Amino acid sequence: MNSNEQQIDRIVSNVLRRVQSQAGAQSEHAGSGHPKSGRAAVMKAAGHVEICEFPLREIGPDEILVHVEACGVCGTDIHCYKSDPFELAPVVLGHEGTGEVLEVGRDVKMDSVGKPVRVGDKIVTSILDTSDACMIAKYNPLKSNLCDDLRVYGLLPNEPDNHFNGYFGDYVIIRPGSSFFVVNEMSVDLRCLIEPAAVVCHALERAKNCGSTLNFRSRVVVQGCGPIGLLMIAVLRTYGINNIIAIDGNSSRLEMAATLGADELVNYKDFMGIDDLAAKVQSLTKGLGAHFGFQVTGVPAAFSNLFKCIRRGGGICEVGHFVDGGECAINPHLDICRKEITLIGSWVYNSFEYPNAYHFLQRAEQIGLPVCSLITHKFPLDQIEEAFQVNLRQEGVKVVVQANRLSKSKQ
Ligand SMILES: [Zn+2]
Numbered sequence: 333m334n335s336n337e338q339q340i341d342r343i344v345s346n347v348l349r350r351v352q353s354q355a356g357a358q359s360e361h362a363g364s365g366h367p368k369s370g371r372a373a374v375m376k377a378a379g380h381v382e383i384c385e386f387p388l389r390e391i392g393p394d395e396i397l398v399h400v401e402a403c404g405v406c407g408t409d410i411h412c413y414k415s416d417p418f419e420l421a422p423v424v425l426g427h428e429g430t431g432e433v434l435e436v437g438r439d440v441k442m443d444s445v446g447k448p449v450r451v452g453d454k455i456v457t458s459i460l461d462t463s464d465a466c467m468i469a470k471y472n473p474l475k476s477n478l479c480d481d482l483r484v485y486g487l488l489p490n491e492p493d494n495h496f497n498g499y500f501g502d503y504v505i506i507r508p509g510s511s512f513f514v515v516n517e518m519s520v521d522l523r524c525l526i527e528p529a530a531v532v533c534h535a536l537e538r539a540k541n542c543g544s545t546l547n548f549r550s551r552v553v554v555q556g557c558g559p560i561g562l563l564m565i566a567v568l569r570t571y572g573i574n575n576i577i578a579i580d581g582n583s584s585r586l587e588m589a590a591t592l593g594a595d596e597l598v599n600y601k602d603f604m605g606i607d608d609l610a611a612k613v614q615s616l617t618k619g620l621g622a623h624f625g626f627q628v629t630g631v632p633a634a635f636s637n638l639f640k641c642i643r644r645g646g647g648i649c650e651v652g653h654f655v656d657g658g659e660c661a662i663n664p665h666l667d668i669c670r671k672e673i674t675l676i677g678s679w680v681y682n683s684f685e686y687p688n689a690y691h692f693l694q695r696a697e698q699i700g701l702p703v704c705s706l707i708t709h710k711f712p713l714d715q716i717e718e719a720f721q722v723n724l725r726q727e728g729v730k731v732v733v734q735a736n737r738l739s740k741s742k743q
């Protein structure tokens with residue numbers, strides 16, 4: 333066979349494979365009836381979301397069609413809604429989502445940890461394939477969270493033939509190369525918390541591996557009791573850290589912090605300034621300051637303040653600044669050098685940390701931490717703007733949007 337014939341042969345066999353695969357994919361969902369269309373909440377510009385109906389294309393042999401059940405609203409969604417800092421619009425947001433597998437392409441056999449995947453399974457998704465062009469992701473897969481082109485469903489630009497790219501809609505089409513996990517044993521509420529749980533599991537891993545300051549004897553400060561701060565408290569408690577000091581300015585969030593494992597609650601509004609607040613933390617830590625602090629607010633000044641609450645030889649993990657909130661002042665002598673502080677950053681998570689995240693949530697429930705109580709509000713998809721507004725007004729903690737069409741059909 334000459335090279336021309338070889339090439340023709342390869343093209344013909346590729347075309348045949350594709351035709352066969354498509355026939356296979358179609359026959360697998362022929363019985364259930366492929367939905368013709370579905371709704372998606374399109375953020376057309378900052379502050380403007382519209383529910384649109386789009387045709388739903390057939391899935392390919394290596395894709396999965398997911399019928400969305402619910403999706404948490406993340407601080408990142410709210411930043412996008414306020415000002416679209418990543419210039420994604422028009423976009424279908426929603427990355428803390430979960431749903432039921434409606435169709436499986438014939439070449440898809442198992443999830444990212446080797447569990448078989450079938451129609452009816454409950455799944456969550458993590459990071460899509462990282463970019464081949466990114467040197468960090470390519471040469472250090474354990475740091476793929478630092479990829480230049482980190483992508484998750486719900487923060488992807490729209491495509492001409494597919495608007496089902498985020499969980500604020502009826503469907504998501506899972507593409508080849510995405511990481512996804514079958515989690516049938518978990519309630520829908522718990523599944524909505526896996527993504528933020530992965531954020532705090534990653535922060536805990538970073539903190540554990542930075543030195544000897546985080547162990548069973550540690551006194552730990554968690555500054556900021558939003559959804560991530562509260563989950564941070566729960567993961568520390570589940571991990572066996574008992575002396576946790578929660579700092580926030582909202583008394584109902586502090587009460588929730590207590591149910592999730594904090595044993596000291598500090599409302600910063602009760603103190604005159606940072607020196608006064610630091611003195612309080614010192615009084616709770618034998619006059620020395622905490623061994624370790626997790627900074628989980630998006631306020632730059634809070635980051636500078638946390639140094640005053642940490643003892644010499646202690647550590648700090650910055651996990652709150654997911655968007656650029658600006659700069660803050662630090663005294664390099666007093667805050668870092670003289671105290672020999674170990675300072676680490678924590679950014680998102682790796683997809684291989686998802687199993688860790690769902691084991692954490694299950695264990696937390698087993699030891700009596702009411703992690704699902706973080707979900708304080710639920711809205712149907714057509715009230716998504718109200719869900720965003722509740723979040724903007726900082727009412728409650730975690731707001732969830734439900735694809736109500738599915739809930740109706742299930743009742
Ligand atoms: Zn998020």
